[in-house]
Amino acid sequence: MRVILVGDSRTVYFLARRFVSRRYHVTAIVKDRAFGEELGEQTKATVIEGDGTDLNRLEEAGARQADVLIALTMQDQDNLIACQIASRVLGVPRTIALVNDPDNEVVFKKLGVSDTVSATGLIGSVIDQEATFEDVTTLLPIAHGLLNVSEVHLPADSPAVGKTLQQLNLPGKSLVGSIVRNNQVIVPRGDTRLEVHDHLILISEPDQQSLDLAALCG
Amino acid sequence: MAHKRIVIVGCGRLGGALANQLSLSGHEVIVIDRNEKAFEKLSVEFSGYRIQGDATEMHILKEARLENADNLFAVTTSDNINLMVAQVARTLFEIPRVVARVFDPNRESIYANFGIETISPTKLSADAFLKRV
Numbered sequence: 001m002r003v004i005l006v007g008d009s010r011t012v013y014f015l016a017r018r019f020v021s022r023r024y025h026v027t028a029i030v031k032d033r034a035f036g037e038e039l040g041e042q043t044k045a046t047v048i049e050g051d052g053t054d055l056n057r058l059e060e061a062g063a064r065q066a067d068v069l070i071a072l073t074m075q076d077q078d079n080l081i082a083c084q085i086a087s088r089v090l091g092v093p094r095t096i097a098l099v100n101d102p103d104n105e106v107v108f109k110k111l112g113v114s115d116t117v118s119a120t121g122l123i124g125s126v127i128d129q130e131a132t133f134e135d136v137t138t139l140l141p142i143a144h145g146l147l148n149v150s151e152v153h154l155p156a157d158s159p160a161v162g163k164t165l166q167q168l169n170l171p172g173k174s175l176v177g178s179i180v181r182n183n184q185v186i187v188p189r190g191d192t193r194l195e196v197h198d199h200l201i202l203i204s205e206p207d208q209q210s211l212d213l214a215a216l217c218g
Numbered sequence: 219m220a221h222k223r224i225v226i227v228g229c230g231r232l233g234g235a236l237a238n239q240l241s242l243s244g245h246e247v248i249v250i251d252r253n254e255k256a257f258e259k260l261s262v263e264f265s266g267y268r269i270q271g272d273a274t275e276m277h278i279l280k281e282a283r284l285e286n287a288d289n290l291f292a293v294t295t296s297d298n299i300n301l302m303v304a305q306v307a308r309t310l311f312e313i314p315r316v317v318a319r320v321f322d323p324n325r326e327s328i329y330a331n332f333g334i335e336t337i338s339p340t341k342l343s344a345d346a347f348l349k350r351v
Contacts, residue, residue, distance in 0.1 A: 103276040
C-alpha cells in the first residue's frame with residue numbers, strides 16, 4: 001500500500017507512524033521544514049517539503065503510483081485541491097480529505113473527493129448523542145459512516161430490562177453484537193433476557209439508531 | 219448591457235475595482251471578503267452589498283443568495299480558495315458563468331481542462347512581455 005499524506009499536523013505524524021509500522025510505503029508533503037525533519041527522523045516516512053496542492057510536488061511524492069492520498073491541512077480549500085489534482089490528474093484511486101467546516105462534507109463529495117473526515121462533525125455528534133442519551137457512547141463509525149458502533153448501558157428504569165431480545169424486536173433494526181454483564185461477554189441470542197446494568201454493543205444505521213436507543217434507555 | 223446580479227469574492231485591488239465598475243454600470247453587486255477593512259476600497263458611489271465572511275463556508279455563500287446570481291468572479295489572493303469557490307458556485311449553486319483568478323499557470327491549465335473558466339494574471343503578463351521581445 002502506498003499512502004501520501006499532506007499537511008503539517010500531529011495527525012500526519014501519528015498516521016505516518018501507524019502506516020509505517022504496517023509496512024505501508026508512506027510519503028508526506030509538509031510545508032514546515034522543522035516539522036518535516038522531525039517526521040522523517042521519527043517515522044521513517046519519506047518527506048517532501050512544499051505545497052501539497054502543487055502538481056509537481058505531488059508527482060515528486062509518487063502520486064502516480066499511490067493507492068490513497070489523505071489531505072489533512074487546516075484549510076479546506078487546500079485539502080480539496082490536493083485531492084482533486086491527485087485523483088483527476090494523477091489517477092490516485094482513493095482520496096480522503098479532512099473537512100474543518102462540516103458543511104463541506106457534502107460539498108467535497110459532490111466535487112469528487114472519495115471520502116471526508118470531519119472532526120467537528122464527529123465530536124459534535126458524540127456530544128449531541130450524549131446530551132440526549134447519557135447511557136450511550138458512540139464508539140466509532142464504520143463502513144464509511146453507514147454504520148455506527150455504540151455501547152449502551154441499560155439503566156434501572158430501562159423499558160428493555162426483563163425482556164428477551166426477541167420480545168424487544170428493536171424498531172430501528174440495530175444488531176446487538178454482544179452483551180457485557182458483570183465483565184463477562186455474552187453472545188446474544190433471541191432468548192437472551194436483558195438485565196439492569198447490561199452493556200450492549202450495538203451496530204446501527206445512524207439515522208435509525210435513535211429509535212433503538214429510545215427502546216433501550218427509555 | 220442587461221442588468222445582472224454579480225457576486226465578487228475577494229475585495230482586493232482587482233475585486234474592489236471590478237465591484238466599483240460593475241456597480242457604476244448599473245449591476246447588482248455583492249462583494250464578499252473575510253476582512254472588513256477590505257471594503258474601504260469600494261467607492262462612495264458603490265451601491266451593492268458587502269458580506270464579511272469566508273467564502274469557503276457554505277453559510278456565507280447562502281447568505282449571499284448565490285442561487286440567484288448570474289456571474290461569480292473569484293478573485294481572492296489564494297488560488298485554492300478561488301478554485302474551490304468557483305466549483306461550489308457552478309456545481310452546487312448552478313451559477314451560469316463563473317470565473318476564477320489563478321496565479322499559478324500549472325494549476326490554471328489543470329482547472330481549465332476540468333472546465334472551470336480561469337484567468338491567470340501570470341500568464342497574461344508573461345504573454346504581454348513576450349510580445350515585446
